Amino acid sequence: MYRAAASFCLGLTLVACAPEAPEQSELNAAVEADSEAATEATPSADTETEMAAAERPDWRIVIHGGAGVILRENLSDEQEAAYTAALETSLRAGADVLSNGGSSLDAVQAAVLTMEDDPLFNAGFGAVMTADRMHELDASIMEGSQRDAGSVAGVTRVKNPILAARAVMDQSEHVMFAGDGADSFAESVGLDMVENSHFTTDRRREALERVLDTQQRTDADRHGTVGAVAIDQNGNLASATTTGGMTAKMHGRIGDSPLIGAATYAQNGVCAVSATGHGEYFIRVGVAKTICSRVELAGEDIQSASENTLGQVADLGGDGGVIVMGGEGEYAYVFNSAGMYRGMMDADGTLETAIFEADE
């Protein structure tokens, strides 16, 4: 069962949500034929609008702030307003970069950065705690033109993990650093470093004590992972993801978020993905790369590719969601949990946010 935000997209236009993948002429012949048939079957004054909407937007950014059992009855009006404002802040940070001609890579970084600093989310400040009462953070970033990527796992001192991931990509010959080495590298390139206690909030401390007492982790004990995907004015895709992982995780546990191909992937002309959910399952399915491979090799649209891939996660017993952007800037939110903090902003002036399944 999917809480795909299809209707969220459908509210804008059917065509914009599932145009054909580019440069996949053979594989996409069927998709094209389908969409032509649909257009022919319903000739209307809207056809031109739909066709125009199917063109690549000048730029677009899509974000998430984690998926999970996020129910309206569990969120006060004030909390809902606070999350909505935080999502808008993140979208505007990314949009500022893109509207000024900046790269999708800088945009996803900027969008993730605001959420890392916001204790509403499980990323930097306000991240969940390990069973050892520490914070161990994971982050990754990738751009689609050369498929350059950087990531850090289990960092404890760098203030903004996404900047460390970006530094790995730009300033080292490597793709991934872990633990002390990752923090030392971040420090060596001049990033802001903090005491591990900088990330702690009462809310997360209380959650940890409850989980340690009850030995039960609720869904809320891990949601709040953040991510962004974007396309810039040059058609370049990028993706970024940061998390604190799950409450009371074991020291040294690494989730999907720092793994290129599991939570994060970007390939121009194909797709960009940022994932959130039960990391162990997302790693085993290789969610982000599998979605992009289905688009590239099987000619699936991003919605179907995501549903099929999350179907594998569900079959194994996992849950979560993805934000996906296709090569032409089409986008989808797909999740098999009860909610996902999410939003989109683009050059056409659209700014949308949603939290619950029923927001669509």
Ligand code: ASP
């Ligand atoms: N994927 C993250 C992890 O397993 C958690 C989440 O996104 O909810 O570390």
